[in-house]
Amino acid sequence: MAAFRVLIVESDASEAAELRHLIQGWRHTAAGGNKLPTDVGVEVAPDIAVALETYEEFLPNLVIFGPLAAARVASGDIRQLRQSGGIEPVPILFVHDLTAPQVPVEPPTDCDDILTKPYSPPLVQLKLASIRRFCEFSRSLMAQRDRLRRHHADFLQEQANAREIFGNLGNESCLDGTPAIRYHLSPRAVLNGDLLAATYTPDGKLVLMLGDFAGHGLAAAVGAVPLTSIFYSMMPRGFSMSRVLREMNRKLHGILPRQMFCCLVMLELDPRRNHLRILNAGMPSPCLKRTSGELLLLESRHLPFGVLPTDQVDTSIVNLRVLPGDRLYLWSDGIHEARNSKGEHFGECRLMELLRADGNSAQAFDQILMAVNAHAAEQHDDLSLVELDLTDDSLNRSGCPAADQAGDRRGGRVGNWSMRLQVTQEELREADPLPHLLGVLAQMPGAARFQEDLAIALGELFRNALEHGVLGLDSSIKNTDDGFVRYYDLLAERRSGLQEGWVSISLSCSEGKQGGTLILVVEDSGSGFPEVREPTGVYAGRGLNLLHTVCDEVNYLPGSSRVEAVIRWDVAEKDHDTAEAHRNAIQNTPLPV
C-alpha cells in the first residue's frame, strides 16, 4: 500500500487523467530536505457511489473532487464520505474551474480547501506537500493516542489485580470479627500505600497496625506485602510487639529504595489487663478519647520504618491504662491533607474539634468521614480512619484464627512428657522465649484445648518473674497514671541494662484415660514473693486474678519465687463447651480496677 494515497472523484476521464498526472509528477520533499521519489498511490472513482466503495479498501489520505464532480456533489454525500474516514481527518479538496463557462459565484463550503484550474503545478505541489505533512502529523498523534490508550488499559488492569491482591492481604485480619473496630480504608488509599491489619496474639491480646508508605501509587503499595506477611505470621505465634516491629524495620530497610519508608502505628491491647501499648513511627498522632472528654494525642516518637537499619522500638512504645469507655482514633495523613478549594488542609484542629463536640454520643467516626468529604474540594477519597472501642466486651472473646484452625485437633492425645527451659540475662535483655515454647506446644496434637489458657498463664507468670523477680520492679508504682508510664519506662531501662538473672520455666504433662493435668512451674533469681502483699498493690493482684480464671490451681509461697499453676481437663467432656465456659468465666470474673 502506498504511503500517501489520493482518491480522485471525477466522471470526466480526461479531467481525471490530468489530475493523476499532476499528482504523480509531484515529488514530495521530506523533512530532511532530501527529494525522495514519491510513494503516492492514486485511484480514480467516476462517481460518489464508487468513491464510497473504494474508500474502505483504499483508505485515502486525501480526496480530490474534479471540476465536474465538485460542481455536482451533494452535501449529504460529502458527510457520508467524511464518516467513512473514521476519526482520522481526511481533507477533501474541490477543483474550482475558473475556465468553465459558468463559474459558481459562491465558493464551495463542504470542502476543506480548493485547487483552482488552470492548475499551477508548483502551487498544487506545495499544497499536496503541506497536506501530507498534516496527515503524517495526525497519524503520529493517533498512534500516540492508541499507545496511551493501551497503556492506560494495562494500567487499569494492573490496578485491578493489585486491588485484589491487597484486598486478599486483609483476609487474615480480624477487623470484621468484632464490633469494637470500625474502619474506613478507601481503595484509593490502599493503592497509595495505606494498610490496616489486625489479629490476636495467642494470649488474647488484640494487635492492630495502620501504616502508610511514603510515595505514590503501586510502587508505594508493594511494601505492604512483606509487612503484612510478617505481621500475620509472627503475631499469632506470640512474638512480642517489639520483636515484630524490629523485624519489620529490618526487612523494610533491606528491601525499600532509599527514598521510601513506612510510617506506622502499632498497638497492642490487652483487654483483660486493660493495658494499651502503642508505638507511633511517623504517623499523624492517634487520639485517645476518654468519657471524661479528655483527648490525648499520641505523638510519633520513632522514625518511620525502613529509614535506619537500627531502631529504638523499646524506648518509643507508650504504655497506657485503659479506662471504661475509652475510644481510640487512628488516621493516615490523607485525612489531614484533604484540601478545600482554597487549598487549606483539613488538619488536626478540625479533627480535634469534631471529637470534642462529639461528647459521648460515639458518632465521631461517621462525622469525621462526612466532614472530610464535605471539606475536600475534589472527591479524591484518600482516606483511612479507624475507631477502636478499647473496652468493648467482644474483645474479651478471642477470635484468634489460629485457635479456630486448631479446632479439629482438640480431641487428640496430649501425652505424658515434661520440659524445662531456663533463660539467663543475655536472653532476658532482648529475647522472647515464649513464642518458641508455645510453638513447640502448638505442634502437639490435642494441645489446642489449652493453648490460649496456657499462653495467658505462661505470659502472666513469665512477666511476673521478669518484672518483679529479676528486675525487682514494684507494682505499686503503677497505681497512678504517671506511675503507670514510669513503670514501663523503668522496665525498659532495667531490662536493657540487666547484668545478672534468670527465669526458669518447666512444664509437665500427664494424661490418663479420664483426663490430664498440665503443671507449670516458674521460678526466678529474685528474692521471692513478699510476706504480705501491700494493700495498695491492687494492680499487681490483677495478674493473680487472671491466673485463677485460666488455671484450676495457683500455688506460691511468700519468700520463694516459685509459682505453680495447674491446668486440668477431662477427656470425655465436650471440648467446645469447655472453651465456652472458660471464656465466660473470663468475662464474668470481676477484676479489681
Place this chain on the structure above:
Amino acid sequence: MVVSDRYDSRVTSEVSESGDALIIRVAGNFDFNMHREFQRAYRNVSPPPRTFLVDLSETDHLDSAALGMLLLLRDYCVEVASEGVHPQVELMNANSHVSHILSVSNFDRIFSIR
C-alpha cells in the same frame, strides 16, 4: 491534591557567601513533583560542597515524598564521601507547619535542623 499547585512551586539553588555551602531553596509545595528539580540542584555541583543547606523558608507544605527526597540527599552525601569530603545536610527556616511535619516523622533525629 490540587494540580495547579505545582506551577507555583520551584527549586532554586545558590552557593553561600562563604563558598562552602550550597543553599537549596524550595518554594511552595515540596512534594513528588519537585523531585527532578531537587535532585538536579544537588547533583550538579562539582566538587560537592561541605554543607547542603535546605532552606525551607518559602516552603508551604512538605509531604512524605519530600522526606524521601531528603533521605536521597543524605544518601548522596555518603556516596560522594568516598571521593573525600562527607557533606552534611542541614534544614533551616522551616515554618511551624513544616517543622511539625519534620518532628512528627522524627526526622530531627537524622538531620540537623536550625
